Amino acid sequence: MKDHYQLVIIGAGPAGLAAATVAADHGVEVALLDEQPAPGGQIFRAIEAAPVERAEKLGPEYRRGEKLVSAFRNSSVGYFPDTRVWSLSARREIGVINQQQARMITADQVLIANGAFERPVPFPGWTLPGVMNAGAGQILFKGSGIVPSDGIVLAGSGPLLLLLAWQYLRAGVKVKAVLDTISRVNYIKALPKLPSALLVHHHITQGLRYQQTLKLAGVELHNGIRDLQAHGNESLESISYRHKGSKQTLKTDSLMIHFGVIPNIHLSQAAGCDHFWHKRQQCWRPELDKWGGSSIDGILIAGDGGGIGGARTAEHAGRIAAFRILHNLGILNQRESKIEAAQDRKWMKADLRIRPFLEKLFRIPDSMLRVPHDNAIVCRCEEVTAGKIRSAIAAGHSDSNQVKFFTRCGMGPCQGQQCSQAVAHIVADKTNTPLQQSAQFRIRPPLKPLTLGELASIYPEERE
Amino acid sequence: MFKRLDESPRQTVTVIINGRSVAVPQGESVAAAVLAENIGYSRTTPVKQLPRAPFCMMGVCFDCLMVIDGVPNQQACMVQVRDGMHIERQHGSGV
Numbered sequence: 001m002k003d004h005y006q007l008v009i010i011g012a013g014p015a016g017l018a019a020a021t022v023a024a025d026h027g028v029e030v031a032l033l034d035e036q037p038a039p040g041g042q043i044f045r046a047i048e049a050a051p052v053e054r055a056e057k058l059g060p061e062y063r064r065g066e067k068l069v070s071a072f073r074n075s076s077v078g079y080f081p082d083t084r085v086w087s088l089s090a091r092r093e094i095g096v097i098n099q100q101q102a103r104m105i106t107a108d109q110v111l112i113a114n115g116a117f118e119r120p121v122p123f124p125g126w127t128l129p130g131v132m133n134a135g136a137g138q139i140l141f142k143g144s145g146i147v148p149s150d151g152i153v154l155a156g157s158g159p160l161l162l163l164l165a166w167q168y169l170r171a172g173v174k175v176k177a178v179l180d181t182i183s184r185v186n187y188i189k190a191l192p193k194l195p196s197a198l199l200v201h202h203h204i205t206q207g208l209r210y211q212q213t214l215k216l217a218g219v220e221l222h223n224g225i226r227d228l229q230a231h232g233n234e235s236l237e238s239i240s241y242r243h244k245g246s247k248q249t250l251k252t253d254s255l256m257i258h259f260g261v262i263p264n265i266h267l268s269q270a271a272g273c274d275h276f277w278h279k280r281q282q283c284w285r286p287e288l289d290k291w292g293g294s295s296i297d298g299i300l301i302a303g304d305g306g307g308i309g310g311a312r313t314a315e316h317a318g319r320i321a322a323f324r325i326l327h328n329l330g331i332l333n334q335r336e337s338k339i340e341a342a343q344d345r346k347w348m349k350a351d352l353r354i355r356p357f358l359e360k361l362f363r364i365p366d367s368m369l370r371v372p373h374d375n376a377i378v379c380r381c382e383e384v385t386a387g388k389i390r391s392a393i394a395a396g397h398s399d400s401n402q403v404k405f406f407t408r409c410g411m412g413p414c415q416g417q418q419c420s421q422a423v424a425h426i427v428a429d430k431t432n433t434p435l436q437q438s439a440q441f442r443i444r445p446p447l448k449p450l451t452l453g454e455l456a457s458i459y460p461e462e463r464e
Numbered sequence: 465m466f467k468r469l470d471e472s473p474r475q476t477v478t479v480i481i482n483g484r485s486v487a488v489p490q491g492e493s494v495a496a497a498v499l500a501e502n503i504g505y506s507r508t509t510p511v512k513q514l515p516r517a518p519f520c521m522m523g524v525c526f527d528c529l530m531v532i533d534g535v536p537n538q539q540a541c542m543v544q545v546r547d548g549m550h551i552e553r554q555h556g557s558g559v
Contacts, residue, residue, distance in 0.1 A: 035523055037491070037544055042522055049491060051471055117524045127527075129505045129517035136521035144489065144496040145469040171469055234515050235504055253465055264524070380519075380527060383511040413526040413537070449537070 001080060001098070001105065005031045007325055008094055008107035010085050010267065013041020014065070014311045015303025015318035016113035017072045022322035024075040026331050031078045031105070033085055033096060039069050041115055042135065043311045046143040054145050057170045059163075061206075061311070062142070068315065087445035088112075088271045090296050095445060102454045109298050109325045112268055113318060116261035116304035119283070120418045121156070121368055122376040122386060125230025125239075126257065134164050134258035141167060148254045150174035153239060155228055156258040157181045158362045159207060164256065166210040169217050176252060177220035179241060181365055184224070190360035197357035200350060226365070229373075230255055259364050263305045266417060269443040271299055277436045280359045281308050282369065283421065284440065291324035291341075292317055300325065309352055316348035370429040372422065379419040381412020386426060393430040399439040400424050413449050416441040466499050477547040488545050495521060495528045495541035498551060506530055506540060507554040530554050 007023050009016045012034035020032045040047040044065025047055075055063055072079075080098060087095030092107050118133045125131065134154060140146040147168060153176050154161045165175045197204060214221060227242040240249045262283035265275060274287040274295040285307045292300045302321040303314035320341045327337040372378060374387030384407045397406045400423050409423060410416030420441045428435040446455075476487040479494075481501050488497040495518040498506050505515030507529050518528035521541045528540040533550050536558025540551070 035542065051474075053471060054469065117520065117522065120525075127514070127516060127519075129515050132518065133520050136519060139521040140466070140496055140499065144492050144500070145471050146466050146496055146500050147469060149465040149467050235517075380516075380525065383509055383514070413529070414524060417524050 001031065001078075001096070001103065003103075003105055005029050005078070005105065005107045006329055007031070007109045007111065008033065008092075008105065009111045009113055010034075010088075010094075011041065011113035011115055011303070011305070012036065012039040012072075012079070012081070013043060013113060013115050013303060013314060014068060015115070015305075015314040015321075016041070016111070017068050018315045018318035019111055019113060019302060019322040019325075020077040021072050021075045022319050023325060024077045026326050028326070028329060028331065029078070030076075031080060031107075033080050033083045033094075035082070035084050037081050039072060039079070039081070040065050042139065044069065045139055050142060051145070054142075058142060058167055059170075064311075084448050085267065086448040086450055088267045088299075090272050090299070092298055097448070097450065097454055100451075100454055100457065102450060102458045104458060107298075109300070109328055111292075111318075111321055111325065112294075112299065112301045112305055113303045113314075114264050114267060114305050115314075116263050116308060117417070119259045119262045119364070120380075120422060121257075121259040121364065122372045122378045122419075122422050123228050123230070123368075124373050124375045125232070125236070127377050127380055128230050128232050128236045129234070130232065130236025130253050131230050131255045131257065134160050134256040135261075137256045138164055138167070141171070147171050147173050148256070151176045151252050152254040152256065153177045153179065153250055153252045154256045154258070155179040155225070155239070155241070157364055158258050158260045159203075159358065160258045162207060162210040162214065164258075165214055165219060169213065169219070175214070175217075175219045177222065177250060178214065179225045179228070179243075180221075180223045181225055181228075181368065182223050182361060182363075183365070186361050186363055189363075190357050193357035193360055197354040200354045203354045226367075228257075259368075260362060261304060261308055262421065263307060264417075265305065266415070266443060266447050268294060268299070268301055268305070269440070270445060270447055271296060273299060273301075275440075277438075278307065280356070282364060283308070292321035293324065298328070309348075309355065312351045313348050316344040316351070319344045320348070369422070369425045372426070378422045378426070379407075379409040379412065379416075381414050381418070382408040382410075384409040384419075386422075389423060389426050390430055393427060398427065398431050400427055400441055401439055403427065404441060410441050415443070415447060465502050468500055477545055477549075479545050479547075479549045479551055481551045482553060490545070492545050493521075493541050494530065494532060494538075494543045494545055494549070494551055497545050498530070498540060503553070505553070507558075508556060510557040513556060529558065531558060
């Protein structure tokens with residue numbers, strides 16, 4: 001790894017791969033840093049290593065990644081897998097660590113393409129072994145060919161629940177139930193957005209096909225569920241929920257949950273980029289111009305990390321950002337970058353047509369986000385419950401950072417990534433203020449835990 | 465509980481999970497190997513000593529912390545298995 005690059009890209013998912021390939025093809029010296037051992041991001045995880053039989057079970061959208069990764073492999077991009085970024089400043093200084101060796105590098109242009117993660121929604125029992133994110137289940141499937149035993153339940157909201165249930169079915173796993181929080185109100189609110197969504201009908205027909213297949217296989221499909229809880233001593237034994245006013249219980253040792261995905265804004269927050277609360281996507285997003293440029297010169301963001309659009313949109317956004325970067329580096333003039341980006345803009349616009357529909361349909365009920373059960377652990381690291389956060393607020397600690405100082409909520413190894421949004425929701429609810437005005441946790445490096453030895457390795461010449 | 469799909473055999477390495485030798489596919493994450501062994505929980509928490517298992521599998525939640533080759537607080541989902549690797553449950557803070 002060099003000390004300086006023209007372009008450093010963080011994240012090797014669809015956005016990062018597409019951007020890196022375009023930039024390198026135009027002669028830019030690119031470093032692509034990624035936490036994972038192989039390219040593809042979470043969506044195309046293990047795309048090069050997965051045996052054909054597994055890839056086929058995962059379906060055609062997964063296999064789209066093959067083309068993207070092979071184009072990247074044929075490019076001159078400097079690729080650094082197993083490399084974590086623990087710091088990013090507005091001056092484009094990047095703290096990285098690889099094999100216990102930490103270093104600081106700089107770049108003329110930085111593209112953040114580190115994607116999204118599953119929205120943490122605290123409920124009683126969600127910390128029990130046996131409860132896992134649905135995306136995590138998919139990673140196990142893609143990366144290792146590991147699937148749950150029969151009788152698994154999937155719960156939450158979003159297209160991933162149906163997709164994963166369908167994939168498990170293809171792998172011969174008996175899925176007991178798919179429980180979604182979407183209610184009749186969601187359908188009514190989503191309806192006006194349907195015509196535009198139908199223009200990209202492949203998403204809708206896919207969803208309907210999944211549903212049909214699951215029904216035929218005898219999977220229980222219930223919508224409008226509320227008050228989800230997981231029960232067990234050492235691990236999950238059963239779940240309960242409310243459906244049509246009555247309490248239901250299901251015995252299961254495996255629950256996979258999913259409440260949509262939210263942008264991973266840790267790096268853009270650390271750099272000091274401006275963010276705003278996006279009401280429709282129920283998450284914070286960085287302020288971006290139409291090229292993916294953030295509020296800080298030379299820092300661009302593409303893919304789900306800039307707002308949720310999915311894998312295809314991420315790929316287009318990555319290329320669009322790359323054309324802007326080529327202009328910023330003086331390789332293309334403004335007109336040329338505009339022309340180069342035109343095709344991707346067109347495709348991206350078409351792909352995004354389904355989003356307003358999905359956002360309305362799979363909107364997470366405010367009650368679930370704002371008022372988690374008193375017993376629900378909100379901060380999984382420091383084991384702080386919603387009840388404890390509420391009493392801190394009642395005692396006068398009326399913003400997220402005060403709650404953090406008072407309760408240690410957000411001070412564990414995940415650095416508040418899993419609880420920051422939930423805390424902001426609880427604060428907004430308890431203090432009766434709009435979430436937009438809610439303060440977020442202040443983010444400071446190191447963003448990933450570093451040992452003192454790793455930190456000292458930045459300056460090897462000063463060692464004895 | 466988890467199981468492995470019946471796929472064409474791959475190259476394996478031998479790791480020791482809580483003292484038991486297990487053959488696992490090369491390139492797999494420690495968290496995946498541990499889940500496939502169905503050991504129940506992979507750590508206990510530092511505050512209330514409650515059991516936890518891998519939750520996000522992508523490096524953001526830090527619930528999969530384990531002791532790997534004697535070093536505590538390793539994210540099992542971010543470390544690949546190596547031949548002869550010792551993987552153990554972490555109790556509390558691990559130190």
